[in-house]
Amino acid sequence: MNDSVFRVNASALYMRAQPGRNGAALVLLKRGQAVARLDANGWGDAREWFYVFADTPGAGVFVGYVHSAFLERWDADPSALTHSGFAMPGEVSAPDDFDPPRDAQPPAVSRGEEWVDGWNPAVPADRRYKGVHNERRGGATATRVVVHITGTNSLTQVVNSFTTGQASAHYLVDFEGQVHQFVAEDKRAWHSGIPSHIKRLYNRGDGSWRKYKQYHWWSKDYATDAVYLDASLQPLTGTKDNAKLVMLKDGSEWSDYDYFDERWNRRAFPVGYEESQDPNNNTIGIEILGVGSQHHSDSVYTDKMYAGLSALIADICARHNISRTLGPVCGHEDVNPVARWGWDPNQGFDWSKALSGGPMA
Structure with missing residues (x-):
């Protein structure tokens, strides 16, 4: 012994x-x-x-x-x-089948603390918030990491939204690479839900969802002759107020999904959809503070942000036995392309930097 x-x-x-x-x-x-x-x-x-x-x-x-x-x-x-006359017994040894998982490790930086109820000890108390959430269903555990952009540069706005609204993520990484936590890892944050009318498109299983994009009132990327549809795929006339989806007049596929086909070899379903139609239930969500960019931008995706993000991803993957590769780690645009069509975390995001690993700060 x-x-x-x-x-x-x-x-x-x-x-x-x-x-x-x-x-x-x-x-x-x-x-x-x-x-x-x-x-x-x-x-x-x-x-x-x-x-x-x-x-x-x-x-x-x-x-x-x-x-x-x-x-x-x-x-x-x-x-x-010994404090009560107990001596270390010579007959005690490790079990014959002793083989602990080599990738099941705690955070690279523990700050002298240990995990309590899903809250990361590497995140100080002043960067922890009570984000909206519920329990994971059916005893599900995290098998994927989903990266997002917040769509705003305001941390105050995100904190207000994630603590009082209808959306949240487990973590946020700011421009300085600092990590904030909103939801305990063992809880279900609300960052990647898929509406029922979009699920119906995916459930066809033929990839025809590429003919549709979710309608967002703020977008300027719709064709001038685009057709606006309700949740039942019925065309709307005279107004776009109740539009849920948008399609091209000739029924062809949107080029916005070219990124998806290049990345995923024109797969029929979104990433992880065949595993679970409820991405919130088996994922950990990480938000990047910012509006994103279609092109490389050091001011939008800062080196400090990548350093903090990559360390957090490496830490999560090690503890949850998730492969630190594209797929098990992906973007919101990958798990729900109809809703995000390539802008979350957007085309200027460098996945190689995000997956590079490193110690948490």
């Missing part, structure tokens, strides 16, 4: 029944509390999970998993762990 002794370097953390599982807590450990690492068959390094035991005051002896990011080596005899 490896009888190395460590001390907890976080203000509070939970010993886990399973590696990387926030919902499988055994006991709360406090800063300075000592634990002993057990034999892990030679597996594990400075960034991975330790199989440990701790003799906790008033609670008894617990054996479980703690990530090394929350521990520091302590030059002490194992007997220092």
Whole structure:
């Protein structure tokens, strides 16, 4: 048995029944509390999970998993762990099937804290808000990350909208790369919902949704002879007030979806649609503060913004076992192209920078 002794370097953390599982807590450990690492068959390094035991005051002896990011080596005899005559048992060792997931790791920067109820410890209290949300349905967990633009440069406007309105996201990254959190990761934020009339287009399964765009009153990109439709695809005459969709007069496909076909090889369905028709239920949403751009712009998508965003994406993907590649990480324009037709986060957004990773600031 490896009888190395460590001390907890976080203000509070939970010993886990399973590696990387926030919902499988055994006991709360406090800063300075000592634990002993057990034999892990030679597996594990400075960034991975330790199989440990701790003799906790008033609670008894617990054996479980703690990530090394929350521990520091302590030059002490194992007997220092005992507070009630309990000595580290030589017969205790890691189970034969010990094989914790190598990508199930906590945030690269823990700020000396641990996750509590889905709130990121790397986000300080003054950048946390009570965004509108509900519970994820059917026990769903996050399997995808969706990136958005806010459509405004005003953080105040976003905070007001996400805390009192009908939309929200789990996170926002501002121009300086600072991360703000609005909704706990285990909750369902309202960032990528698909209206029923658009679902009907996708459910055809033949890709004919490319003939339609969701109508937005502010857009200047509609053809002069465009046809405006209601939710039942009936043409409107004399007014656009009740329009839900827009199509070209000749019934051809909108060129706005060329980006989608180039990126996804003309797939019939939006990204993730066959997995879930409710993207909110199995995704984590990240908003970028800004209006977006069709072209590369250092002032719209700043280097600091990319640094903060890429670190947050890497952190989320590592903890939720999501592949940090385009697809598992995508834009709102990819999960609901009819509603966003290539402008969210827009064509000037650099996905290679967003997926580059790095430590959270």
